[in-house]
Amino acid sequence: MSRYLRYSLLTLVWVAVAAYIVFAGSAARRVRLSKKVGSMEIEVVDSSSQGHLVSAAMVRAWISHSGIKTLGTAVDAVDLTAIEQLIARNGFVDKTAAYVSYEGTLHITISQRKPLLRLLTDGMNAYVTGDGYVFAAPRASSLYVPVVTGSYRPPFPASYVGSVRGHIDHRLREIDDRIAELERDKYPLYRRELENDRNISALRRMRLKRQWWRLEGSQEFDARVDALREKKAELRRSYRYRSIVIRQQIEHIAAQQEAERRKQKKLEKSYEDFMKLLTFVETVEDDDFWRSEVVQITAQTTPSGALEVELTPRSGRYTILFGRLDDVERKFDKLLRFYRSGLSSIGWSEYRTIDIRYNDQVVCKK
Missing domain, CATH: 1.20.5 (Single alpha-helices involved in coiled-coils or other helix-helix interfaces)
Structure with missing residues (x-):
């Protein structure tokens, strides 16, 4: 070929x-x-033994109430993007995907977030994931996770949904903008201060010379000198007062900026304590003994703004004063040793509180 x-x-x-x-x-x-959509299949891919936050019935209700046309609609006319956005608006939904198969079945796959704990503090009812994502607890949620109660004030409002780090960064940017705005308020004061300094310098340079060409006598010259001296004294007092006022205004703005910077530090410290709380709960959940022993975690914000924790155990009627979430493993080791060498022989109902906040000691009260 x-x-x-x-x-x-x-x-x-x-x-x-x-x-x-x-x-x-x-x-x-x-x-x-x-071809038209004949059926709908909804799958929650990560339901676990903890329970579920979203169900197929909930998703069907959302779609039904939204007015998005599905069953009986032409395959290419189904607004898949709108369905995904509708489902993703719920904070407890992590990812969602919708597509229509060749046979006309609408498939919706949903991945729910996996909460680490539930916050029931200071008017808040929300779930928090291990990476710090917070969302409101759904009404019909059936999820078994540790519950944190008490007067603790987390670093975000009760209505907030989203990444806590994102909220903190947004607040920090707002404060930075406020500090920059205050700095711009100083510029007119700096100009006034510079002008006042120039006036003071010019005042120092003011001199009189005897006017020989007018045959000025000593008495007339002395009179002009006295008048200038009085004028300079009056202007000097005026310029000094103005300088004090301008400096006070600048210092007042600087104090406002410093107050904003303290807010930033407080926000960062509050976020640090919040993440310590998540790490603490993870530590409890990762240990078989403490997971079964700790029944309730009570968190509170001290007057100084620090986070402290109290634990309600399963083994007795006492309260464990855990304190700040520093040296967590050391405190648990100390408490476990006290369990084995102390309470096991003294009795589990002997004390009302067990305080492990102090180094190398356990303080008990009846």
Whole structure:
């Protein structure tokens, strides 16, 4: 077979394949345009033994109330993006994907967030994930996670949904903008201060010379000197007072800036304590003994703004004063040693509080 004949046959074959692909695509397109959605399948891919936050019935209700057309709608007319956005608006939904199969089945796959704990503090009812994402607890949620109660004030408002780090960064940027705005308020004062300094310098340079060409006598000259001296004294008092006022205004603005910087430090410290709380709960949950022993975690914000924790154990009617979430492993080791060498022989109902806040000692009260 000659080379040209072989090339011609190959060209015809590829033309035929391309034509078939175009024809098959057009046919599938026509079939898809005529096909309608006949069913809906919803799958929550990560439901676990902890329970679930979202169910297929909830998703069906959301779609039904939203007015988005699904069943009986042409396959290509279903607004899949709107469905995904509708589901993703719920903070406890991590990821969602929607597509319609060739047979006309609407598939919706949902991945829910995995909370680490539930906050029931200071008017708040929210779940928090291990990476610091917070969302309101759904009404019909059935999820078993540790519950943190008490008067603790977390570093975000009760209505907030989203990354706590993101909220903190947003607040820090707002404070930075406020500090910059206050700095701009200083500029007119700096200009006034500079002008006042120039006036004081000019005042020092003010001199009088005897006007010989007018045959000015000593008495007339002395009178002019006295008048200038009085004028300079009056201006000096005025400039000094103005300098004090301007400096006070600048210092007042600087004090406001310093107060804003203290807010930033307080925010960062509050976020640090919040993340320590998450780490603390993870430590409890990762240990089989403490996971079964700790029944309740009570968190509170001290007058100084620090976070302290109290624990309610399963083994007795006492309260464990854990204190600040520093040296967590050391405190648990100390408490466990006291369990083994102290309470096991004294009795589990002997004390009302067990205080492990202090170094190398356990303080008990009846």
